[in-house]
Amino acid sequence: MKLPSELLRFLGTDDVIDRSGHSPAKVFETGKGYFVKCDQPGELAREFQMTQLFYEMGFGPEAVLYTTLDRDYLVTRKVPGEDLTKDLHDPLHTCRLLAEALRMLHAQPAGRQRDGALPVSSRYERYMASADGPSGGGYYDPSVYTDRYRLSSKEEAWEIMQSGRKLLRCDTLIHGDACLPNVMAEGGAFRSFIDVAMGGIGDRHIDLYWAVWSLEYNLKTDAYTDVFLDLYGRGNFTEDMFRVIAAFEAFG
Secondary structure: OOOOOOHHHHOOOOEEEOOOOOOOOEEEEEOOOOEEEEEEOOOOOHHHHHHHHHHHHHOOOOOOOEEEEEEEEEEEEEEOOOOOOOOOOHHHHHHHHHHHHHHHHHOOOEEEEEOEEOEOHHHHHHHHHOOOOOOOOOOOOOOOOOOOOOOOOOOHHHHHHHHHHHHHOOOEEEOOOOHHEEEEEEOOOEEEEEOOOOOOOOOOHHHHHHHHHHHHHOOOOOOHHHHHHHHOHHHOOOOOOOHHHHHHHHHO
16 A cells, blocks of 8 residues: 555654554554554544544544545554553453543533534434434344343334433533543553544443443453442443443444
8 A cells, every 4th residue: 555655754664563453444553653544535534633632631642644645544643551451450450440531531521622612422423313214223233232231122222212312411522432442551540542533522321331341341241340330430320321322322
């Protein structure tokens, strides 16, 4: 793949590692301390915007370059530390770091920032589009369910989504994909969020649901769900909302 000249000073010629996951985007880590993400034109514009906002607030990586040519290219500076999937030997500590990070994020002002209003989370926008879709829904993916908040059928999920949509709030700054790999820690303390493309104003239960899902997936047990929720603070959420979030996610 031919890269634009603007990227060459970040990539260099040595120690470039392909860190791509399952998404269509390609991600490279460079020996110079940067990550370079490549995707279809326009696909990374929102991620660039949210990365800048999170960085300005003090809990996101620095976005040093965004350009669109044949493809979108986003360069971010590598964040020191490791993501929370590297700290699973002490699940209680992992739960504490995750709860502290999300409490801090959700406590941020959700009003206007220096450059205007914060955008609505793209995940929240997707929820609204799903709820307004054809009766009974189209695409349906039960793999997003946790054991504790599993729904029995597509029909049940549709009913819960429709009845629960009025309960969703768009009043909190969220990450949008608050899974363990997207939370960085260093020296036993929270350092940064990464991959914030779905961030913006939304409902805090979205982050809490994906935090619970990720803990269960990575620890291979739901034994730490209550530990995490206790550490986050039971008075700060309504657990019944997790079934509503599960329904929305199934129609993704």
